[in-house]
Amino acid sequence: MLLVPCPHCGPRNQSDLRLLGEAVPRPNPNTATRAEWGEYLYLRDNPADYVTETWYCRAGCRRYFTVERHQATNEFRNPPLPGDKVGNSTYTTITVGSSGKQRGANEGEAS
């Protein structure tokens, strides 16, 4: 289990967070072609190199943050530092992607 550097909480077990995957910019929803939108939803580069990915610190500070992780060695680098503003002014990409994980479980009861 990875030790993930939450910029707010410190190192936390991976199970305390949720990985949203490689961060990609969201295309303009009014002009995107099917190919562009499909790429945004489903296609990632997955290089054996550093990628910028988004994590959600679900059992800690409940903040979303981006950090670079080397996908072969799992080394992290460039998490947000003091003085960085939170949000897309400093976060390199917007990461509101459909992951399926956002959906509720099946045993749900509506009202």
Added chain:
Amino acid sequence: MTMRRLPQQPGEVIDRSQPLKFTWNGKPAVGYQGDTIASAIAAGDNRIMSRSMKYHRPRGLLTADFWDPNAFVQVDDEPNVRSGHRLLTNGIDVGPQNVWPSLDYDVKAANQLVGRFLSPGFYYKTFIHPQKLWPAYEKVLAQFAPGGTVDYESEMAYFDKRYTHPDVVVAGGGPAGLAAATAAAEAGASVLLVEHEHHLGGHLRYGTEDDRALANGLELAARSAGVEILLDSTVTGRYEDNWLGIVQRSHPLASERLVKARAKTLIVAAGLIERPYVFEGNDRPGVMLASAARRLINMYSVKPGDRAVVLTANESGDQTVADLERAGVKIAEVVDARAGGNVTATAGSQKAVESVTLGDGSTRDADLLITAVGWTAPTSLLNMSGDRPVYDPAGARFFPDRTPDNVLVTGGIAGDGTLDQIVEHGRETGALAASRALAVAHRLQALTARAMPVSDPEPAMAPDARTPLGRDPHPELYRSTTHGIVDYSEDVGSKDLVSATKEGYDSVELLKRYTTATMGPAQGKLETVNTVAVLAEARGETIAEVGTTIWRPPYAPLTLGALAGRIFEPERVSSVHSWHVANGAKPILAGQWIRPEHYGNPQAEVTNVRENVGIIDISPLGKLDLQGADVPKLLNLLYTNKWSKLGVGSVRYGIMCAEDGVVMDDGVTGRISENRWLMTTTSSGAGSVWEWAENWLQTAHPDWDVHITPVTTSYTSINVAGPKSRELLSRLTDVPLDNDSFDYMQVRPGTVAGVEDCIMWRIGFTGELSFELHVPAGYGLHVWEALMDEGADLGIKPFGLEAQRIMRLEKGHFIVGQDTDGLTKAPTTGLQPLIKLDKDDFAGKPELAWAMGQGVGDAADAAGMDLPVLVSVQMTDSSIVPPEASQIVRPNTNEILGRITSSRYSPTLKASIGLAQVPPSHASSGTQLTVLLTNGDRTTATVQQHHAHFDPDGLRLRS
């Protein structure tokens, strides 16, 4: 019966003042505190410990420790106990395994007479055809399945978990591990030392007087330095960033405890495991490893035989000769493998060695054959750290190659040397580990500097300046000139491996899986290298060329109980829970919530709501408090419909889609005041919708003025439903409830039953006039009881989830995740009017545009999407309620067209009703559908005009 217990030995670990009684194989026996079960059995002159799993050959002690493949026993109701490791306790009933009808006479031993039928792959090849006989095969083969007897009536045991974050974890408490732990602790690190056995000191414990003195000194130093020591515990796995699984078998209050440790550095000091030798008759009781004999004599004061041949290739073997002589065992012959001596066979009865054939063909009478032919490096934890150990023919074992910076190796697994050199290497390793732990800690802190800024520069990762251990030459001894057993626990012989190689299973990973060699409970510790050596020989290659299997977790088998352990899953109940329990509610687990499914008769509960008034506890309903000027922007983004004009006091329904257009959640949101909204979600979606909303706010729109507070458990939520609900509620609140003051789809704050700050919605999931109350949770029970009291004359009854499910189905309301699935795009639900493509943006907008034949790009492309349609259906035969997920098929074939997503018997309509997903071609009103039932029968259903089976115009809920 001869007792084999020796007079007091200087290093014995048994306490003769504390005799323990037990039974072995049905007969009374006695041992001492400190004995293992196996040593106590051996002390009673019992040579046969078990029978082997396939051929039911009699087997005696081989290693006399945790790894002994021949010493699995049944202890009371516990099967597969490692008697070479488990300590004896008073009063236990110990029995052998794999015996029928008895240990001494075993019918299935006939297997060995037809041994050629049990060649590798026998089961695969023999029982594959015909398939219809599989159940019969299974019955017969189960009789032959190895292992003990599971008692399904066994009492539950308590298993615990612990989390710990030491700087340094040391795996192995032999001389090197003890020295390393001490040095690391002295350097200021917090250190956890994990020892597999019951004693510290490793092989020193069964060594000479000097060995034991050294072990005691090292143990004292480690304890003085503040090292935390876990005995009878095993590091079973090493994962990313030194996440370690440790099973602690010695915990006084738990059967086992799983310790999850996050170490900054890991020191692997696992030592070496003595390797058996392959030759004819090598599994006859009386053939034993040198370390086993030394354990029995020096630790447990048990004389392992009367007359011994010793095959030795190393100092440990030589020392065994001295130990045997001291114990009064006559030495028939010492065969020195370093001088070219060899052993080729044993002869004797099934049950005991009587003579040993040497390399020159001569024989010696003996009842004991001791082999000391070399060591296996248990490199599991190194494999798990990414290392690929390399075979060195000069040393006749595998040595570590390269480990990550935060994993260090010391002791026998790393190399050879004098005891002084081993201890010094351990000390240097401990100091290095402590230093690197500091560097790791600094790196972690620097990465999380927003939480805690660091100013000092990162210390360099200390270089490895340890004096390396040497490598003693050792002859390569794996198989003699004859064939024998390679894997004792799986009953696989070297001949089997050779024939499997000829069949083409000539890579080690294939051979292992085909023959099951190395796959037994010894976890490959004894047999892997012999397997590789036999394969290498068969292929005419070297061991280095063949390579070895990669050892994966666990290092040693652990129980499922240890893995399951305590479960930290909370159970959630509402503030009304005690009332539900007291009033006979049948509980149902919905997600984490325990909810009333019904109070005895769900059908009657439905009828009462339709005729009078009922209340249901819907506290798990997800609730988010939204405040801030930009809330309408957020709602517009999350829901598919429009929210800008929702006025104070109004409530609106909406569905949420993910970016792929698939329905994610639904619910109503109301505007309570100018800057405050309350959003409700499905019960199971409460958490994920919150995360989803925060995702948009934090990453895409951090400039928006919106604050979200989850308030699901801050409120007790009660739905008051039925034609008499207005009358009931009016007795408890001053808020005007008439249609003009409080219309359908409106929200009002107010006081209910004296409780301030309640929120009331007028909505209708059940299809009846109803008011949904959200009451500050501390007063939930009070309001619930007030409703029950005031409603007594109105015929009030509580209703549970089942009645609500029936009523919502009567109304045709879909449930996200039940009537929709991971591919259901919003238009399938039939709620196209709620999808506002003229909004600037919302989640999933482009996908929904395409699904509805609009959007950017080629229209033909979009038209190709033939989305299923959610329809209401009624069964032709009202007595048949098809199970949910029943397939809808073509009338005369099994071609699947769709499925029933919900189904119930409606007490209101006296009909069997449902919702179904069908293709557009089968969605129009009146279409006859064929439903395939689980028993293979077919029945028919008819598509209804409206989703609502009952009151399609919604007159009742607006009444």
